[in-house]
Amino acid sequence: MSATVVTVTSGKGGVGKTTATANLGTALAEIGQRVVCIDADIGLRNLDVVMGLENRIVYDLVDVIEGRCKLRQAMIKDKRLSDLYMIPAAQTRDKTAVSPEDMVRIADDLRPKHDWVLIDSPAGIERGFRNALAPADIVLIVTNPEVSAVRDADRIIGMTEAEEKDEPKLILNRVKPEMVRRGEMLRAEDVLDILAIELIGVVPEDESVLKASNQGVPVALNGRSKAGRAYRAIALRLMGDELPIEELEAEGGLFNRLTRMVKAGGQAA
């Protein structure tokens, strides 16, 4: 068995890459997969706090690359799930401390003993992004239904194509169904029309995401959270499960919309 390396990237900052990485890692580990999440955002370490592992850090990614510790020593074991690990980014260095070849080597070292290596890419299109992209078998692009985020996602798609990676898959994050219904927010179909790549999941805007990151507990562990459920569904799709994508189903076609209206009317009466 050899791990699949998944790079989570976006172009634009603040769209939810780190949250997606933490939650997909958690969701995969919860269904018995052996997972390592790597924070590749050198200088702006964040995956540790989202996963609630910030107090356990001794060594980081750059320590491994520069030979100050073994790879195993930089892998921090999750508090809750036994087969989930996180490798933190260095906080006091910058992107030039890592090369694309370093990332390929580390990913290859991790492959034999794990099922998934998830890499949290930094924003931007420079060195840090190239480092994160280098070892990827699968590229996941996170975007929001917003003009600037979609534009940057398009740039990143072009760059992954230039690196001859397989076509990236899209996570549309922070969707507000109510705004979509009013025609005030791009719907998943619109974004797919524009970007022309495959959708792997739609994550609704959900207060529980912020609450979860306040507590350092990935929202995928919260059974009642809509966003958590969406991340668990994406994890299953990564495993090859052909789960239908909810938002598209619910918003698709006039007929569906009308039936939903009738249902909503019936409930109100």
Place this chain on the structure above:
Amino acid sequence: MIIDWLRARRGGSAKTAKKRLQFVLVNDRAGLSPAKIEAMKDDLIAAISRHVDIDSKRVEISLTNDRKKQRLVADIPLATRRQRAH
């Protein structure tokens, strides 16, 4: 609910967002800004005018995008002077 649906059909800001994105991405993908396209248009007019009279004011160059294929489309009307056969 029905009011929402009607409003969505008439087109809220999402429609504008989609149109703007489609426009800006056509330029982004080709690495051609509107200014560059203008400059290219001037070059084209000059080059073609050396061979045939064209209606240079009505020349239009546009980038189109059908999913994955980018296309540069030039519409170059000839000056309307019918050649008389001798």
